[in-house]
Amino acid sequence: MACVSRCDRRFLNVILLGFGFMFVFTAFQTMGNIEKTVLDSIQADDPEFRGDGYTSLAVIYAVFAVCNWLAPSIISVVGPRLTMVIGGITYALFILTFLLPKTWLLYVASCVIGFGAAIIWTGQGNYLTLNSDSSTISRNSGIFWAMLQASMFFGNLFVYFKFQGKTHIDHETRMVVFIVLIVLAAVGIVFLLVLRPAERADGEMVGKDTTGPLTALKKAFRLFFTKDMMLLTLTFFYTGIELSFFSGVYGPSVGFTLQIGPNAKQLVGLSGIFIGVGEVTGGLLFGILGHKTIRWGRDPIVIMGFVIHLLSFFLIFLNLPNSAPFQDTNDEAYISSSAYIAMFCSLLLGFGDSCYNTQIYSILGGVWADDSAAAFALFKFTQSVAAAASFFYSSHVGLHAQLAILLVLSTLGTVMFCWVEWRSRARRDGQRSPDLSQVEGSIATKGD
Template structure:
């Protein structure tokens, strides 16, 4: 079998992101818990100087990311995807290390810095993935990348689970061990990013026109693309993925950790992250392995399946967790007796449903918008990060039931809008196929 350099590049890309996001996604999952433990330790010393909020920090990250995403295509045209991803990865490591010095101003400043890095790392990633794909391999490559990326949730939170096991509160020594370990893993990811081969500019779905654009042309192109009918429809799907990203990556595990009716709520925070990651990995691996088959069926059945899985998880969470669990430790009861196994099962459902949406978004952007992938992925991350920022913003005040209601409404709208675009893509592909066949037959008759 011939060596597939492009597949190797995609696997290397997945490894780099797996390491960097083992660090960051784990930190995001435990950030609220870590910050509250710092405050509790400080209170024992009569020190109230640190009053940072995990939800506010995450909201700042995604707000800055959303704004700067518009500049990301211009950055890609100047420095290329490799340097863009490396710069972004460095900001992730710096953000994690900022928790070694708990200062309110430093937390929020680091949140701004990582927001800038996130804008370029994800646009660069989408561009790099597209440059190493063809129409036939884009779904497979998206699934492989997504599965490897989401291994980060599994690996990082497995480590946190054992570090937090049996602890009622997270002491300073434990926090520092976790932060240094995650920082080291993130640095290893940066090393892999340095080794990423530069993608060739010629392929079946390469984008030479995009590479030749000036930064201003790239920005204008991104704005113009955003206001097309199909992209506006897809943006509703992007909004939903941003809201549910905020919910499962920063809110849900915190809700579990704050529910005192569980026997060991703090160690369940790490376990929740593990099962979110497990759902993500299984979904991504399945769609990667079956990529050649799912592209024939279309992307809509997978997105609809993700919608059904998420609705089930929202209903079970509604029954299982207290309404005020997003805010702080609570002894309040839920509609049913809170069950730890059910809570962790919902973590798995959230992760699996998220992989259904995101792998198919990567597939449709990499396939349909292959000639303008940097702008398409910038729009995706802009819209998604705006929604995530909104989610973390209202999470500081809105109870669990209200958040679940918003997610349900957006899930319905986002799924419907994606299906509409996918059906249009299928219809256009069918019409093109019929036209090509007719032209081929006409040419054969002319030859006779």
């Protein structure tokens, strides 16, 4: 009975964590999805404003990448709970600056939230792992991911109705959206404030890491150069590229495609809703089946995500013109641009993303449970480097080239994840881990 009670308390910690992130990222992910569209409207009203949505997002992820190396040290000093609260406050401050649009302020705020993103995500990974064990990490990862991605549904549903029938996002509409998003971020911070100390399975409270900030930084560097972590960097890199694509490029690309019809701008919010539906569906599915995925392995789910993303890339290639990421365009795609196909692709992008991320959370929390802060920091470092690079080139590279990059990286990232999973499974079973030549030989034998 005592064990059940402790397990319930640990699971409650995960649920509270999920609510905190759901509200904070309802605010931020909605903001990221509409930022390019909104800033273009601000420029139309104020010619002196020169802020660019893609550049802002690139700055966020570049600072995010650098600060990830500091995050384990910060967590070792103040603990994961306070770290996440500080990070959450930076998200609210970022959205607050949109009430007074200034070019310099936009980029300063982008740097501040980049730091906040590094510490909030590393703190989250550490806190989730501390409240999980090998039998619950997949379930907890899936449920957390579903709650987090519900943020895309609620925020973008609000934007969908506010932007309805508008080709230009006027000042009054922008102010209402920004204020609502700031309030939602504040609610999320309150949830993070009431998080309880993490508990071990035996009921012992987990305190701060006493090894010190310098030791935590050295540990992160050592972990980065281990074989399994270096193999996984390609998977992490792919998730960063596709994150920036679906969160900051795809929605505006749909809104800029005038061939879709007069309500193209409205579809920016609707696209985010369908991405959120896909994310939540995947998170709930893998959370409910968490005990089974541990037995089957994580690789089948990642391979499923790979296939789903390939299908979405092909349909996007056919449905949207190459110039769609830049500005309003009347260019024609290979087929007649369809809002239905665009929303179906949003759903596929979200579900495929949940396949990758839930299993990455699971493998990091399972294989590196004792070094979870460093492991999640390295994941977010690599992911944010990729996202920053993607947002920098998104202003200059056409849609088709971006899809080609996604295709190549998804293939490499999937292969590397499966290889690490097979090595981990072999170690767990007490067997000699297969090298790549053995895997290829096995496949060739089966083919014969």
